[in-house]
Amino acid sequence: MTQPDLTCSSPPHWRVAVIGSGPAGFYAVGELLKQQEMPVKVDLFDRLPTPYGLVRGGVAPDHQKIKAVCKIFDRIAGQEHFRYFGNVEFGRDLNRSEMLDHYDAVLYTVGSRSDRKLGIPGENLEGSHSATEFVGWYNAHPDYRDKRFNLDSEQAVIIGMGNVAIDVARILSHRHEELAQTDISDEALSALASSRVKDIWIIGRRGPVQAAFTPVEARELMHLPETEVVLEADALDLDPASQKFLQEEAGKDTRKNIDLLEEMLETPPREKKKRLHILFLASPVEIVGEQGKVSSIKLRRNQLVEKPDGSIRAEGTDRMLELKTGLVFRSVGYRGEPLPGVPFDEKSGTIPNEQGQILEEGSPCPREYTAGWIKRGPSGVVGTNKPDAIESVKKMLSTLNSSGKKPLETEQVPDIAQLLRNREVDFVSFQDWKLLEEYETKAGEAEGRPRKKVGTVKEMMEVIRSLREG
Numbered sequence: 001m002t003q004p005d006l007t008c009s010s011p012p013h014w015r016v017a018v019i020g021s022g023p024a025g026f027y028a029v030g031e032l033l034k035q036q037e038m039p040v041k042v043d044l045f046d047r048l049p050t051p052y053g054l055v056r057g058g059v060a061p062d063h064q065k066i067k068a069v070c071k072i073f074d075r076i077a078g079q080e081h082f083r084y085f086g087n088v089e090f091g092r093d094l095n096r097s098e099m100l101d102h103y104d105a106v107l108y109t110v111g112s113r114s115d116r117k118l119g120i121p122g123e124n125l126e127g128s129h130s131a132t133e134f135v136g137w138y139n140a141h142p143d144y145r146d147k148r149f150n151l152d153s154e155q156a157v158i159i160g161m162g163n164v165a166i167d168v169a170r171i172l173s174h175r176h177e178e179l180a181q182t183d184i185s186d187e188a189l190s191a192l193a194s195s196r197v198k199d200i201w202i203i204g205r206r207g208p209v210q211a212a213f214t215p216v217e218a219r220e221l222m223h224l225p226e227t228e229v230v231l232e233a234d235a236l237d238l239d240p241a242s243q244k245f246l247q248e249e250a251g252k253d254t255r256k257n258i259d260l261l262e263e264m265l266e267t268p269p270r271e272k273k274k275r276l277h278i279l280f281l282a283s284p285v286e287i288v289g290e291q292g293k294v295s296s297i298k299l300r301r302n303q304l305v306e307k308p309d310g311s312i313r314a315e316g317t318d319r320m321l322e323l324k325t326g327l328v329f330r331s332v333g334y335r336g337e338p339l340p341g342v343p344f345d346e347k348s349g350t351i352p353n354e355q356g357q358i359l360e361e362g363s364p365c366p367r368e369y370t371a372g373w374i375k376r377g378p379s380g381v382v383g384t385n386k387p388d389a390i391e392s393v394k395k396m397l398s399t400l401n402s403s404g405k406k407p408l409e410t411e412q413v414p415d416i417a418q419l420l421r422n423r424e425v426d427f428v429s430f431q432d433w434k435l436l437e438e439y440e441t442k443a444g445e446a447e448g449r450p451r452k453k454v455g456t457v458k459e460m461m462e463v464i465r466s467l468r469e470g
Contacts, residue, residue: 012409013039013081014400017103017416019090019339021046022053023382024372025109026073027389033079038397041081043103043416047089048142049428049436049460051077053111055382057141060167061182062174064450069382077430085420086428087461091340093425094416102416104408105367105396108342108351108358109389112334112373116349118159122287123330127153127294131164131331138171138192140185140453142460150293151195153326157297159284160331161204162212168329169200170220173227173274183444183451200227200276201323205283205314207304208235208261209242215256222264227274229264235280236261241306282321283314287328296324334378342368350377356392357399366403369396428464435467436460 016032018025021044032040050056052070059066077084088094090110099106115130117123127150136144156172158165171179176193184192204211221229236258238246246258261278282299289295301319304312336351338344343360345352351370352359358368371392372385420427436454443452454460 011039012407013041014104014407015102015409015413016040016042016105016107016396017099018042018044018107018109019099020053020109020111020372020374021051021084021086022109022111022372022385023055023069023073024111024375024385024389025053025107026051026076027386028107028109028371028393029082030072030076031390031393032397033076033081035393035397038401041083043083043085044077045085045088045090045094047087047092049086049433049457049464051084051086051430051433057139058135059139059382060135060171061138061179061184062170064182066382082430083417084428084430084433085416086433087457088420088425088427093420093423096339096341098419100367102408102413102419103367104405105369105400107356107369107371107392107396108339108374109370109372110336110339110374112336112349112378114335114337114349115330116333116335118284118330118332120284120286122289122294122297125287125289125294126150126292127289127326128287128328129330131158131160131168131329132334134168134171134329135164138184138188140183140187140455142455142457145185145187145455149191150326151191151197153294154196155199155201155323155325156197156327156329157201157203157323157325158329158331159203160212160333161202161278162331162333163214163217165202165329165331166213166217166221168331169202169276170224172197172200173221173224173276175226180447181449183449183453185453185455187455197327198274200274201325202276202278203282203284203299204278204280205302206312207238207242207280208258209238209246209250209254210304210312211257211280213257215253215260218257218260221276222260222267224274224276226272227276228270228272229267230275230277231261231265232279233265235278236265239304239312241312242304245312281314283316285320288322294326294328296322297328298322334373336374336377348377350374353392355395356388357395364399366399369393426461426465428461432464432468436464439463439467 115132137147281302285300286298299321300316302314305315335349356369358365369392371389440451
C-alpha cells in the first residue's frame, strides 16, 4: 500500500478527495489535474480494491471495446499529485467530518448502487431479481458473487426496455463458446452453459417510439446466431400521438430504432434454439408464486394516450396476459443510496445539489460537491459523465477561489494515509491495483480471454498482498 509522498510543497496545494472511482470520479480527477488556475492534489477513494466502477462491474462482458476507456483513466492516474485509495469505505473507514478535516473539498461520485422496484405483489418471491444483481453476478462484482438464478426455467421475463434489459437478454441468448472468450465470471459461464432458457421476453409499458434502448444495442439482437427476435405483427402500428412525435420531434436514435424494429418484423421466421420476444404496451401487475417461487407473471396490456400537456402516457386496458416463468428480472432504473451523514433526496435517489455543489436543507455546502449518477440520476452512457463532472469541478474551484481561505496544506494537516494506517486499514494504491490487473490478465490469457476476474475482496487482497511481497 505504498503511496507517493504528497507532503507540503511550495506553493501550497488544495487537497481534494473524490469518493467513488467510476467514470464520473475519474473524469473529475482528470479535470482537476488538467486545469492550471489552482494547484491541486487529488486522492481518489473506492470501497472496492478495484477502480473503474460500472466500466468494470456493469459493462457487459461482450462489450470489451467500451472498456477501452480504462486506458484514459490509467493515464489520469499516472499524473503527479494523484493517489488512489482502494478498499477504503466511506462511512466505515472514514466519515464525513474526517474527510472535511483532511481536505479542502470533497466530491462524491458514488453512482447508483441500488435499483428501482416494480411495487407489485410477488416481487420478493424466489426467482424474482433486479437486473443489477444479474449484471453484477456475470461481471464478477464481489457484491453479487453468491447470487443464484433459476436458469432451469425455459422462459425468462425482463421488465424494462433500456440498454441494461437488452444486455441481460443478450447474455441469456449467447452461445457458450462466445461467452467463453470474454471476461464473464466463471460462476456465470458455468451456470449459463447448462441454462435451459429458450424464450426470453423483454417487456415495455409503452410503445416502440418510447423505448429507451439505443440502436447499437438493438442491432446486436439481430446478430445472435442461435436466437430469433419475435415481435407482435402489429407492434409498429403506432398510435396518432406517437406517429406525430416520430415525424416531428423524434431524434435520430428513435428513428433508427423504428427502422431496426421494422427490419426485425420483416425478417422471415427461422428455426433457432432460442426466441427473444420484444413486447410493447404491457405492464406487470403481479408475479405469481408456488411454494415461494416464481411460477408466472401477470401483465396488463396498455394503450398510449396523449395528455393535455402533450405528453404520451401508458394507460391500462382490460386485456390481460400471463406468462409462465420461473425467472423475472426488473430493469426499470438504477437508484442511488444515501451515504452516512451526507444530504440525500429519497424521492429522486440523488444528492441534492446546484451545479454539483451539495445543498443541505436548501443551503450550499461550501466544500462538498457531487458528480455522476448520484448527482443527476442514472442517465446517459459512460461519456455523459465527463461534462457532468467538469461542471462540478468548475463550481468547486470557483467557490474555493472566492472563499478567501488558504489551503489546508498551510496548516500542516496530517496525511489521510497515516490515519488509515493507524486504523489498520489495508488500503490499495493504484500500483497495487495494477499488480492485480496483471494477475487477472495473465490468468485470462491462459484461457484465451481478456482477463479472468478475481471475484471477492478477500481473494483480491490475498493476491495483492502476495504480489506486494514478491
